[in-house]
Amino acid sequence: MTSYNAPIRDMRFTLTHVVGLDQVATLPGFDVVTPDLADQVLEEAGKLARDVLAPLNWVGDQEGATLENGAVRTATGFRDAYWKYVEGGWNAVPFDPDYGGQGLPWTLALPIQEMWTSANMSFSLCPMLNQGAVELLTIHGSEEQKKTYLEKLISGEWTGTMNLTEPQAGSDVGAVRTKAVPQGDGTYLITGQKIFITFGEHDFTNNIVHLVLARTPTAPAGIKGISLFVVPKFMVNADGTLGDRNDLRCSGLEHKMGIHASPTAVMSYGDNGGAIGYLVGEENRGIEYMFTMMNNARLGVGLQGVAIAERAYQQAVDYAKGRVQSRALTGKDPAPVTIINHPDVRRMLLTMKSQIEAARALAYYTAAALDNAHHNPDRDAARKAAALNDLLTPITKAWCTDLGVELSSLGVQVHGGMGFIEETGAAQHYRDARIAPIYEGTNGIQANDLVFRKLLRDGGSAAQTLIAEMRAVATEARNGPGDDLETIGQRLEEAIVALETATAWVLDTGKSDLSAVAGGAVHYLRLFGITIGGFLTAKGMIAAQDLLRQRGADTSFLDGKMITGRFYADQILPLTAGLVAPITAGHRSIMALGEDQF
Structure with a gap:
């Protein structure tokens, strides 16, 4: 199994040029979030993830946790790793300074959480559930409950x-x-x-x-x-x-x-x-209160899809660069080459890379909406951010976790037969990823939440606001310099048209036939996820194109951004057109088969 190195360059790029960490830093209480601080936080978190948590991932998978006489023993090294995490202050990052928190925004906390999850998903689940408990008690707990529990939960002592x-x-x-x-x-x-x-x-x-x-x-x-x-x-x-x-x-x-x-x-x-x-x-009113914790967890679980896919991708790339098999399709040299030189392996790796980067941007974008909803002093801006966060949460949870399974499975495929062998570690990523579409509300529940609670309830207002923003970016890209920007602008516009068609059908049909809407809800969420992924990818490409013209630009990274975005435009965005029919017509057969015919 390969080690893990946090993709800090892409995290930094996404925060700075796609999500707008600089805007979040202008919100009250977040003025300490300078680029230098963000870089330092990401670098130090990356070291803990790489050096402490990642080496325990395989150990934990093999040993598991054990129950003896009512006491649970975690795998070798996990307790020591937890206290290194606590002593570093990592548990306190996004919480109220009045109770010992660091008061940093979720937009910065989420990349850190991604590192813990990529390095060791089993370990990361403890802090993730704890942070949900903190959020819940902070918002809904009594003063006595806050005084009794928050400081210890925020520090990680409990x-x-x-x-x-x-x-x-x-x-x-x-x-x-x-x-x-x-x-x-x-x-x-x-x-x-x-x-x-x-x-x-x-x-x-x-x-x-x-x-x-x-x-x-x-x-x-x-x-x-x-x-x-x-x-x-x-x-x-x-x-x-x-x-x-x-x-x-x-x-x-x-x-x-x-x-x-x-x-x-x-x-x-x-x-x-x-x-x-x-x-x-x-x-x-318990379920109302619990939804505070559940929505926090749903964003965290969506991030798990990104994180596990990233870990699987890193391992697949490492294997593809080292595995020698078959001669190249072009040239006269009969000697075998590493499999990364074969077009289909390149297709699989770019399928992983392009969607991971799009999904990462979506998770961070959702976190930025959350920060604005809670901290923006402009009431109208805060209200719009809350509506956006509500809309994005089920999409982030479901689309990203579906990708986590699909892409970790693709990582196994890159390894070929060796991927099916446990010792390589590729299978563990796939097994670990499989729970994420199930817990914190299955992805079918997330799809129903999207169409019934988030779309039909407000008549599509939040969705239309986001669609307008996406169309503006599509137009900017289409009119930008170069074929790559023009192409993603055009393909994003086509995806938006498909999304608008499906949205109009859902809004109209939802007035009379909820079962029909439910039958296409999962496809609708996927259509929305792919389109938002294209929108955020296009924003990244526009920024990359501008940066490439600057002196001292990181040419290799930025050029890679353009190529990866072009792949998303060519191979991922066109899938949206094929989802319209299952959304609008697929329900006709779903409920037609009698129960005794299954």
Whole structure:
């Protein structure tokens, strides 16, 4: 297995010339984010990812996490790596300085998170879920809860989890049965079982703060009767020290296809009468509060698709440059050449590279919208940024994670038969990537969220605003110098026309036939993702063309940007035209086959 080196040049280029980190840095509280600071942060994070986390990726896959007498032991080296991560202050990057955070924007925090995930996806899941817990308590927690938990969670001294799923209630959160009985003193006794709890138990820290969905005795049925509770592994005394162990335990670890080093726990609450929990906010508003954590996690999971694809790509490139097989198709030399010289291998590598860069830009672009939604002092600009972030979140989660699976699979293909052999490590990336389209809401759920909640609910307003921005970039590219810019401008315009056609159909059909809209929702999300990818790629190409004319330009990198973007224009954007028919007509056969005919 090859090592990992963070793609800092592309990260820096994307932040500076595509996403607009300089604009984010003008928002209140972010004035410390200078180019020099951003460079320093990326460089130092890259070292930790390369030197500490990446070497443990294979070890974690082979050893996994183990459960012994209720205690979970993580793989060799993981606990030490976690404390190096904490001691470096990395857990605190995007959080409130009032509780020990560094107060940096998500736009800069996301590239760092990408590094952790590329280097070691199993490890990265613990900080990712913890940051969601911090976000939730920051927004919805009481002052007492913030005082008790935030500083320790932000520093990384403690970690947080999300407890939604139960054996009978997967994506249908409204079917949750875990009970919460009020005790009259402000506490509740929690009883029930949760499954698929990432890092629900581990040996990194001496306390774990569980955020648990449960029902009170008087709660109405369904999703409107769900409340949210803080349930610590160890009770916290008034002075901040740890008290007695709460009535909760890890009763099992799931045996998974991938992410073996991430302990996915079965959590039992109240075996001895009830775990003590504290209500977050008001009763029966738990799912509303939990969506703060889930949306944070959905952006993080979308980034996982980018990160795993990047790791698979780096390994595929390394293998293609070293594997000698067959003579070149051109020339008279009969000697075999490295496989990177063969056109189909080049096609696979460029398919990976071009879409990784587009997906990376989308994830960072979404983070910039999030920062503006929360910090822009212009109310109208903040409102528009919030609408954009809402629109982009399901697209980022689903399109990027679908790409993570597709491109890590392509990485296996580049290796040929050796890719199917575990020792090369290519298979691990594919196995690890496969969970991402499933958790935090399957990609089918993300597609339904996009069409029903984000498109139909506002009549397509946010989508039309984004489409107008994309068309302006397409026009700028089409009128720019050189055939490459003209081509991506033209292909992006064609993709926008396909997207507009599909959007109009969804808006019209959604008035009378929701089932038809749902039948094409996944294709619609893919169409949107590819088009936004083209839009951000075109922005990058326009910037690269301008930079190439400057003295001292990084010619090799920028020329590579132009070629990679041209590949996206030639081979990826044209796929959008073929998605219109499945979106607008595919539903006719989906529901036609009788259940007994399957």
